[in-house]
Amino acid sequence: MTQALALSPSGHLKLVIFDCDGVLVDSEQTCCRISAEEARAAGLAIPDERSVEEFSGMALPEIQKDIEQKTGKSLGSDWADRVQKRFVDAMKLGVEPIEGVHAMLEGVKKLGLPVRVGSNSSEEEMDAKFMATDLTQYFTNRIHSARDMGIPKPRPDVYLHAAQQEGVDPACCVVLEDSNTGARAAVDAGMMCVLLRPGPEPVPDWPNLVRIRHLSEFVPLLQKALHSQE
Structure with missing residues (x-):
């Protein structure tokens, strides 16, 4: 019998897992711009x-593979590490939090729900982003890097690892994502996924996927689920 997921009235919401870029920190454009510069150089x-x-x-190894396939050129074994350093340096120079993120995190905290982060970014990069946006306090010792694990999204491993570290079943987790790649990882992990998508881009027709357009919608969604499960 399939276990009810975390937003269902018959489910049990016990953990919130966040993606980083585009959900907590507005670094997606910076990192993608650097990736485009590297692609043009190739x-x-x-x-x-x-x-x-x-x-x-996309994780850097995927980006490297994509560029190499399209150009027929090898970028070298150190390419991902070199570009990763560019990302970290850029984050230290300045990055902005996603609008409403501090209020949202305080709201999740008031609900008594533990939080973790599962990202394709490295832990070093996330540390720099959270320091720059005053988010470190929420995620000390609670960040998990698919890049450092060597198993990037859309593989579900980083989300499964986060749930395991918290000691909860995947079905009891809600993941907040902004990309199809990350949403695929969450769904394949057997978790409920909330997709933050403010623009006109459609949402994939996958099961266990809910769309919100602004972070202000997230806490009420969790609150409604918790009340229905009492």
């Missing part, structure tokens, strides 16, 4: 204005 004509469309949600 010979691909990808302008900055198409960078998010091309690279959103």
Whole structure:
């Protein structure tokens, strides 16, 4: 028998797991722009204005593979590490929190729900982002890097690992994501996924997926689920 998921009245919401880029920190455009610069250096004509469309949600090894396949050139074994350093340096220079993120996190905290982060970014990069946006206090010792694990999304491993570290069943978790890549990882992990998508881009027709358009909608969604489960 399939276990009811975390937003269902018959489910048990016990853990909230966040993606990082585009959900907590507005770093997606910066990282995608750097990836586009690297792609152009390798010979691909990808302008900055198409960078998010091309690279959103992708881990660096995937980006490297994509560029190498399209150009027929090897970028070298140190490419991902070198670009990762560019990401970290850019984050230290300044990055903005997603609008409403502090209020949202305080709201989740008041509900008594533990939180974790599962991201394709490295832990070093996330540390820099959270320091720059005053989010470190919420996630000390609670961040998990699919890049550092060597198993990037859309594989579900980073989300399964976060649930395991909390000691809860995947069905008891809600994941907040903004990319199709990350949403696929959450759904494949057997978790409920809330997809933050403010623009006109459609949402995939997958099970266990709920759309919100602004972070202010997230806490009421959790609150409603908790009340229905009392």
